[in-house]
Amino acid sequence: xFKFCPSCGSEKIVFERxxxxxxxxxxxxxxxxxxxxxxxxxxxGGRIVLLVRGKEPGKGKLDLPGxxxxxxxxxxxxxxxxxxxxxxxTPPGEAAFTFLASFANVYPYKNIVYNTxxxxxxxxxxxxxxxxxxxxxxxxxxxxxxxxxxIDPDRIAFDSARRAxxxxxxxxxxxxx
Numbered sequence: 001x002f003k004f005c006p007s008c009g010s011e012k013i014v015f016e017r018x019x020x021x022x023x024x025x026x027x028x029x030x031x032x033x034x035x036x037x038x039x040x041x042x043x044x045g046g047r048i049v050l051l052v053r054g055k056e057p058g059k060g061k062l063d064l065p066g067x068x069x070x071x072x073x074x075x076x077x078x079x080x081x082x083x084x085x086x087x088x089x090t091p092p093g094e095a096a097f098t099f100l101a102s103f104a105n106v107y108p109y110k111n112i113v114y115n116t117x118x119x120x121x122x123x124x125x126x127x128x129x130x131x132x133x134x135x136x137x138x139x140x141x142x143x144x145x146x147x148x149x150x151i152d153p154d155r156i157a158f159d160s161a162r163r164a165x166x167x168x169x170x171x172x173x174x175x176x177x
Contacts, residue, residue: 039066054141058157088134
């Protein structure tokens, strides 16, 4: 990430313990923390809303609506914004979201690997139909509504989203019993 110390310009800056850049010349330290990201399992009458990714990473594979949390946003604010941007649909208030699970993830983009903490939520939207959604054309190549048991794990772009779908299947089964 750094070739030179941002504080003094030294070329001696080193990356230690997979998280901190340190400069021995001026004692500068920079902690490289993970990025927060969100995803949502939107259930519409027993079918989950899945996005077909229109760009790398995972172009052509399935993903859950969501994305990175921007500076100044909380997780739910970021999730609501991402859903509006990706689906052209405004979900109901934040109280409608239920926390599902959180998983570590790796997001490779343009030769940089971002380590993320992905927070997944559920949202029930029983009347939501594909015709109600306007996918963001640059990032989203399509939308699929699938029952959880119809989803092929090999079609999911990211491990954390795969794990979230499994968690949702378990969550749904526990509600049935």
